[in-house]
Amino acid sequence: MERPDFVHLHLHSEYSLSDGIIRISELVSRASSLQYSAVGLTDLTNLFGLLEFYRSSREKGIKPIVGAEVNVIKDKDSLPAPIVLLVKDKKGYKNLTEIVSKAYIDGQVNGEPTVELSLLKDLSVGLIALSGGMEGHVGQSILAGNIPLAESRIKFFQQIFGEDFFIEVHRLGKTNEEEYNNAAIEIATRMNVPVVATNNVRFLMPIDPEVSPSDFEAHEARVCIQRGEILDDPRRSKDYVETQYFRTKDEMIDLFSDLPEALINSVRIAEKCNLDLELGKFYLPDFEVPKGQTREDHLRDISKEGLKKRIKTIKNSVNSYEINNKLYFERLDYELDMICKLDFAGYFLIVADFVNWAQLNNIPVGPGRGSGAGSITAYALGITAIDPIKYDLLFERFLNPERVSNPDFDIDFCIEGRDKVLDYVTKKYGKESVAQISTRGTMAARAVLRDVVRVLGKPYGFGDRLAKAIPDVLGISLEEAYKEKQFKETIEESEESREVYDMALKLEGLSRSVGTHAAGVVIAPTALTDFTPLILDSDKGTVASQFDMGDVESAGLVKFDFLGLKTLTILDQAVSRVNSKIKDQKNYIDIEDLPLNDSKTFELLQRAETTGVFQLESRGMRDYLRQLVPSDFEDIVSMNALYRPGALGMNMVDSYINRKHEREEVTYGHEAVEKILGTTYGVIVYQEQVMQIAQDLSGFTLGQADILRRAMGKKKKEEMEQLRSTFIDGAVKKKVSERYAGNLFDQIEQFAGYGFNRSHSVGYALIAYQTAWLKAHFPSEFMASVMSCDLGNTDSIQVFVDDCRNIGLNILKPDINKSSYRFEDIDSSSILYGLGAIKGIGESLVEKIVTEREKNEYKDLLDFCVRVGFNRVNKRILTALIGSGAMDCLGKRSILFSKIESCLRNAEQVTERDKSKIKDFFGDEVSIEVSEDKNIHEVEFDHVSAEWGALGFYLESHPLEAKKKEVRNMCGFFISELQAESHPQRVAGTLVHLNVRQGRRGRFAFATLDDSSGRIEVSVWAEEFDLYRSLLRKGQLLVVEGIVERDEYGGKNSYKIIAEKILTFDQARREYVKNISIHIDNKLDQNAIINVIKELAGSDEGNQVLLSYETDDASAEIALPENFLIELKDENIKTLKSTFGKENINLVYHSRPHLN
Secondary structure, three states, rough: OOOOOOOOEEEHHHHHHHOOOOOHHHHHHHHHHHHEEEEEEEEOOHHHOHHHHHHHHHHHHOOOEEEEEEEEEEEOOOOEEEEEEEOOOOOHHHHHHHHHHHHHHHEEEEEEEEEEHHHHHHOOOOOOEEHHHHOOOHHHHHHHOOOOHHHHHHHHHHHHHHHHEEEEOOOOOOOHHHHHHHHHHHHHHHHHOOEEEEHHHHHHHHOOOOOOOOOOHHHHHHHHHHHOOOOOOOOOOOOOOOOOOOOOOOHHHOOOOOOOOHHHHHHHHHOOOOOOOOOOOOOOOOOOOOOOOOOOHHHHHHHHHHHHHHHHHHHOOOOOOOOOOHHHHHHHHHHHHHHHHHOOOHHHHHHHHHHHHHHHOEEEEOOOOOHHHOOHHHHOOOOOOOOOOOOOOOOOHHOOOOOOOOOOOOOEEEEOOHHHHHHHHHHHOOOOEEEEEEEEEOHHHHHHHHHHHHHHHOOOHHHHHHHHHOOOOOOOHHHHOOOHHHHHHHHHHHHHHHHHHHHHHOOOOOOEEEEEEEEEEEEEEOHHHHHOOEEOOOOEEEEEEEEHHHHHHOOOOOOEEEEEEEHHHHHHHHHHHHHOOOOHHOOOOOOOOOOOOHHHHHHHHOOOOOOOOOOOOHHHHHHHHHHOOOOHHHHHHHHHHHHHHHHHOHHHHHHHHHHHOOOOOOOOOHHHHHHHHHHHOOOOEEEHHHHHHHHHHOOOOOHHHHHHHHHHHOHHHHHHHHHHHHHHEEEEEOOOHHHHHHHHHHHHHHHHOOOOOOHHHHHHHHHHHHHHHHHHHHHHHHHHHHOOOOOOOHHHHHHHHHHHHHHOOOOOOOOOOOOOOOOOOEEEOOOEOHHHHOOOOHHHHHHHHHHHHHHOOOHHHHHHHHOOOOOOOOHHHHHHHHHHOOHHHHHHHHHHHHHHHHHHHHHHHHHHHHHOOOOOOOOOOOOOOOOOOOOOOOOOOOHHHHHHHOOOOOOOOOHHHHHHHHHHHOOOOHHOOOOOOOOHHHHHHHEEEEEEEEEOOEEEEEEEOOOOOOEEEEEEEEEHHHHHHOOOOOOEEEEEEEEEEOOOOOOOOOEEEEEEEEEEEHHHHHEEEEEEEEEEOOOOHHHHHHHHHHHHOOOOEEOOOOEEOOOOHHHHHHHHHHHOOOOOHHHHHHHHHHHHHHHEEEEEEEOOOOOO
């Protein structure tokens, strides 16, 4: 017998999702270090990791054995059991791809993908099957003591797979394992079926006393996370053991020394598996062209016709400019030659087809996104709407003949129309050939900390505190977070914290779920399963590739990006609203042909009134707009490119602004550089500028210049040195001094990494301008559209409502007798609140409300409940409608709230009577009049909190309205009265906005307080943020002490306060109120007085009570002892006022000489 050897053939990686913690890179490294010549990957019903595994294994000289473990069933009513399928060749790979795809798309049972035996019969060619050990169908029969059934099942699998069916045995130390192994080996010997040893691997390393947590412990935690279980729960099923690690060859040979054939068979199976994948070759679907034409001919014809139409449109535009026809058509011919040479004609035709279909079907399409706007061919075909010659955009930035890669158009569609375009593409090319692209959700830092806390059985609050200590930086890892002082201190403060951190570190980054990419779509020339396995996104009901974005391209598919852009929907809605009011169609607004020099639009931008304006609405951007004072379209393009972290960090924005306003000298050093950088005042803003400098100054081709741009972005030292030499040599040949060329290259290198894609900037600047133009000219229609496209986001709605009021628009509260689902522009200065923005009010309910209202307005609450239907409304919905003010047309809110239960009860009775159709003596239906109960007792109703609960902010009410006297006494001034002073001041208000940021010294925040008289921004720097962050919650009533300064960027008479101390309103009462003075006289019952005070007293956190007693003959002030302290909460103050009279309660404050 040949010398035993071994190959792992049954192994789950992190991509199995339900179990497995092995990362592919670590698997291949471990296999290489243990001198395995081959290794198998058999994830559970998927091939997510296949290409990563295939590539990395081959790079290390290891043969990749591709496979999958699938759960097999006889029919939908039978129990599943696993079988391991391994790929022998290309045919087997195709069959396995189809098997796992059908398992997801057609075979799901209770949400789990399964494979019916009949499918295995049809798709067995090229596959090797392992029985699945004691968990498989054969193993279950053996353990059930039914040997005849086990033999029958073996024969069945042999009929399907022939000599490629193997009985799988493990020696993991599991319960019943020895019984199974003995029986399985005996049956295999008797039936002449080969046996193979596997280790059913789930993690890499064995338990090591020096390492905590071990891989096994981390794996158990991962399984519990996926199942929603707790590690220490004695009831949880423990399906895995410590021995399921990636054992060495020697360990496996020792383990199966008495069964060498089981080891040898693992090697023989590996020898049978010889999959050779062709990667990197692209396949486009066929695009039908007119008979007698090639794709290339057709592309040339329609591009030239399209360019003629574009030139005609330019000449008739309000922004018309001179066109050099020769230059335009030469550029088109150059691009077409390149496109056809690189065999991308089909790609352009496919994109143009679905973009043009969208436009013909009134689905708004963006003017251009990414580098695609640099192509005049795309412009001629209608794919983009940006003239690349007018805006100095480069084709080579999109498609470089000297660095061939697939063209990649990112197309923005109106978010409401995107799915219609996808449906069109699916129908055109066939549903078997079109799918979206899957993505993998991973265990990110905060989430994995919380998960680990849960599975370790620790309190939620503990995990919440750990997670919140992580700096608020997008994509931050646990290791990066640990470098920050606050997080490190939190982890080091207890063994519990450290235990959680160590476990989370082990699991961080593992795949945990599968989703669908927001934009990516693949279209195959044949069935998609010829290229990629598929998965069903059960949440969306859409089919997606199992391969992710990078892998689908490696597999030969070209991706198309269909993006949904909400702003296009806003523009479409706003233009429709405006045009619906214009009688003559000739005067309709054409959003594609707005004057780009409109003074009203630039005045709006200069005032930074850009809330709702695409790309220009952030706080930082508004600050820069005020400084910039934009005066032409190029300023918008530049700001779009410059407002990025890198450029901001290099002070490029400040230089641009200072040079524009001649506060900083601009030097170019060469006329070629001045020509290229003149529009940006010598600041390298765009990647295209780098390319143009390399071309004009050093003689680079644009293809070479694009390679230079990419190299500068990646900062590869050796490549940069070589390119620097080429750049200087080229410049010297063009009579440029060597020193100047070297300095220029260094300057370019410094800034090029932060340069932005000008093609993208121009496209998005155009959308920004369009939104700004609409806001400047038709603010009511525009803001109504903006809010209607964000109905579910109360934070955004509040910002938009505030902005509407700032620009003079009146926001009318919702009204069930007038409002629709969306916000409606009533006139040029008024917007009616949309019912869809009230929490818990869905579109179908609003449709019913509107349908009934169109017959007759609602006259009272009962009428509303009866007509809308008691089965559609409940107490929660009615409370929201009343709280929002939508039912103010029916009566007082507190009275309406009191009637809810009786009206619902009566409405139900009416519905039941209608169903029974009661008839009178003569057979006619009886009409039953129902009216509201007039004897309803009005209950207490908190208008303020009800409005907050319904809308998520205060539209008409304000929590400080009833506390104005307190605010005056506590703070001295309202926000509208504040002035900048050198001493600390005190201000009270509701926190309406909070923006938390990460800085070098930790997290800090900008908050906005509102006291109904005005608003003020509060700067909460890192030290104060750490102290008071638990108080910084939207809707919280706060009192802030600090220095009030003028806000330079906030407009005229705008101030901000630098927080030194922050208290809740109740905390402020406790600290600033000296005592509660209660004025009493001899008319009041002394026992009643004592009982009320005793009932309210008892808190150590309360304030002292001072009884001011007065009779006709005498008066006295009595300070009650400390066991009679009363906590100054709203309900306690209310009780005191109702008992003693509002006029007899006075809060006496400590003197505040240093404040206000």
